[in-house]
Amino acid sequence: KNQVEQSPQSLIILEGKNCTLQCNYTVSPFSNLRWYKQDTGRGPVSLTIMTFSENTKSNGRYTATLDADTKQSSLHITASQLSDSASYICVVSLPGLIFGTGTRLQVFP
Amino acid sequence: DTAVSQTPKYLVTQMGNDKSIKCEQNLGHDTMYWYKQDSKKFLKIMFSYNNKELIINETVPNRFSPKSPDKAHLNLHINSLELGDSAVYFCASSQRDRVLFFGPGTRLTVL
Numbered sequence: 001k002n003q004v005e006q007s008p009q010s011l012i013i014l015e016g017k018n019c020t021l022q023c024n025y026t027v028s029p030f031s032n033l034r035w036y037k038q039d040t041g042r043g044p045v046s047l048t049i050m051t052f053s054e055n056t057k058s059n060g061r062y063t064a065t066l067d068a069d070t071k072q073s074s075l076h077i078t079a080s081q082l083s084d085s086a087s088y089i090c091v092v093s094l095p096g097l098i099f100g101t102g103t104r105l106q107v108f109p
Numbered sequence: 110d111t112a113v114s115q116t117p118k119y120l121v122t123q124m125g126n127d128k129s130i131k132c133e134q135n136l137g138h139d140t141m142y143w144y145k146q147d148s149k150k151f152l153k154i155m156f157s158y159n160n161k162e163l164i165i166n167e168t169v170p171n172r173f174s175p176k177s178p179d180k181a182h183l184n185l186h187i188n189s190l191e192l193g194d195s196a197v198y199f200c201a202s203s204q205r206d207r208v209l210f211f212g213p214g215t216r217l218t219v220l
Contacts, residue, residue, distance in 0.1 A: 043211025
């Protein structure tokens with residue numbers, strides 16, 4: 001079983017809609033939790049980074065939350081755009097990085 | 110200006126060959142990494158290197174070897190390529206344990 005599990009595996013939404021991606025982890029404690037966006041054919045790009053004591057961090061239309069009690073993080077995307085189509089990867093830093101399996105998001109017009 | 114660059118972008122080769130992938134970062138970071146992304150899009154760390162310390166993922170075959178001529182470069186050499194080595198390889202860099210900056214990836218296909 002992976003130490004960082006993401007759900008759903010894939011998601012299709014219409015442009016303009018909101019969506020929430022989930023990340024459940026078993027490792028604890030950790031130094032920070034990160035969300036990356038990976039466009040097809042490109043390397044991952046950092047969206048947010050939260051320390052263990054933070055419970056929310058925003059980057060434009062992306063808002064990440066962290067619940068250390070339930071060991072869950074979520075990434076909420078508001079007013080989705082076609083360019084949001086990508087894979088989103090949750091990463092826990094211990095130190096040493098543990099990558100989640102990713103959620104593939106497709107936004108259709 | 111590209112922060113982390115890799116060459117080549119695509120590499121097609123036959124089983125048994127030896128190949129190298131180059132990586133350069135111009136961010137002044139002290140740590141560089143190599144990751145392998147398999148067909149299921151799962152990223153696995155292969156190596157991390159920060160000037161003096163090389164950390165190797167023990168699951169990586171010794172046919173893979175990183176070589177760092179200087180702080181800005183970490184090249185990946187692969188000997189005796191196998192079919193299972195086909196994947197996308199990403200170089201990345203960071204300042205200590207901070208945010209990773211990834212290269213564009215190299216898609217390796219072994220025939």
